[in-house]
Amino acid sequence: MPTSAFDDLADQLARALTGTHAHAWTDFDEAVRAELRWGRSVPPVPTRFPGDPDRRPTAVETAVALCGPDGRAREAALSFAHGLPELLPLVVVRCADWAGPVRERARSVLRAELPGLPPEAFGDLLAVALLIAGRLRGDAARELLAGSLREGPASRVTAMLGHGDRRVRRLAHRIGVERGLLSPSWLAETAATDPDVVVQDLCANAVLAAVRDAADGAVLGPLLRSRKGRVRAAGVTGLRRAGRAAEAEPFLYDRSAMVRACARWVLRQAGTDPLPLYRAACAAGTGVPDDAPYGLAECGERAVDVPVLWVLTGHERARVRAGAVAGLRRFDAARVEPLVPLLDDGSARVVREVVTALLPWAGRLPADGLLRRATTAPAPHVRGGALRLLTEAGGAPAREAVRALLDDPDPKLRARARRAWGEAPSSARDVPKVRSGWGR
Secondary structure: OOHHHHHHHHHHHHHHHHOOOOHHHHHHHHHHHHHHHHOOOOOOOOOOOOOOOOOOOOHHHHHHHHHOOOHHHHHHHHHHHHHOHHHHHHHHHHOOOOOHHHHHHHHHHHHHHHHHOOHHHHHHHHHHHHHHOOOOOOHHHHHHHHHHHHHOOHHHHHHHOOOOOHHHHHHHHHHHHHOOOOOHHHHHHHHHHOOOHHHHHHHHHHHHHHOOOHHHHHHHHHHHHOOOHHHHHHHHHHHHHOOOHHHHHHHHHOOOHHHHHHHHHHHHHOOOOHHHHHHHHHOOHHHOOOOHHHHHHHHOOHHHHHHHHHHHOOOOOHHHHHHHHHHHHHOOOOOHHHHHHHHHOOOHHHHHHHHHHHHHHHHHOOHHHHHHHHHHOOOHHHHHHHHHHHHHHOOHHHHHHHHHOOOOOOHHHHHHHHHHHHHOOOOOOOOOOOOOOOOO
C-alpha cells in the first residue's frame, strides 16, 4: 500500500500522537473507517494484512488497518501493535470492537503491554478507556486499566493525580482515597484548591471520614478557609466531630446558603439555637454581618423578623440591603410601595434583588416611572432593572424603552435592548409583551 495515499490520515494520526485529548483517537478511528468505506484516496486494507508477508507495515498503515471496516484486517493488525506502543490507544478502542475475535485479541495485547508502560502512556490509555466506557462492550478496557491502578504500585496512582484528562484525575483520586494513599492534610489542601468539584467532594468527604476527634481537627483549616462554598460546608460539618461546634457560629453569616445551613445544623447538634444569634447580629447596627439577613430569613419567624428586614433595607452597606430584600422575598413579605424607591439604589446587587422581588407585580408598577428610569437614569444597572420590569409587563412603554436603549452607551444594556428588539415582530413590535430573553 503506497504511503503517499495516507497523507491526510498520517497528519491526523500525528495530531493524535502529540495531542492531549482522548477524543483525537476516537475521531481518528471514525475518520479512517469513513475514508475506507466512502473515500477514494486510500486503497482498501488487505484482509490478510499487511498483504506482503516480507514487509513490516508502517505505523500509519497499521493504524489504518486497526480502524478499517474489515474485522479480519483489524485482528491481524493487532499483531503489529506489540512493536508500536504509540498505537496502544487504538488497541484500547478495539477492546470495544463489535467483532468478538478482535475484542479478545485487543484485550490480550493490552493486558500484555500494561506492566511496562510508563505513567504518562498509562494515563493516556486510561483516558481513552474512560472515554469509550459508555459504549456497548466498552467497559472491558476501563476495568482492565482501573484494576491495574487499584492493584499496581502506589506511584502509578499518584502520577495520575495531575493528569490532564478530568476523568483520569477523578478516578485516580477515588482510588487513592480507597487505598489510603493520600494523607488527610494533602486531601484537605486539594479539596480547598482543586478546580474540579468532583475532586473537591471526593477529597473533602475523605477528610471528614478521617476526623474522629479533636486531635484530627487541624486538617479542617484548609476546608474552612476555602473560597468554594461546598468545601467550606464540609469543613463546618467536620467541626462537630472535632468537638469544635462553637467555631461554627461565624459561618452562620457565610455568603453560601449551604455553609449557613451546615453551621445551623452543627450548632443545633451542640444544643445552640441559631435564631437568637441571627436576631442579635441583625440588631447590631453598623456591625451587622453582610449576609446575616439571608440567614435570618432562612430560619426566622415571619411575624417577628419581617419588620427587622424592612429596617435593614435602609442599611448603609449594600450587601446588607440586598440580603434584606432577598429575605423579604423568601418570607413572601415583599410589598410594592416600599420597594420601588430601591430601584434607584446605587448598588447593582440591591437593584437586582429588588427587580426579582417586584417581577410578580410588574404589570401593577407605575409604567411612567419605570420608563423614566429606563431612559434617563444615569446608572446602567438602574436602566437595566427598569427595562427588565417593563419587558415583563409588556405594552407600549416596554417598546418605547427598548427603542430608547438600542444605542445606549452601556454595551451590555445596548446588546440586551437590541436582542429584545430583534425578538419582537417587525410589524411595529406590537405584541402584548416584548421579551428580553434575560433573567429567566
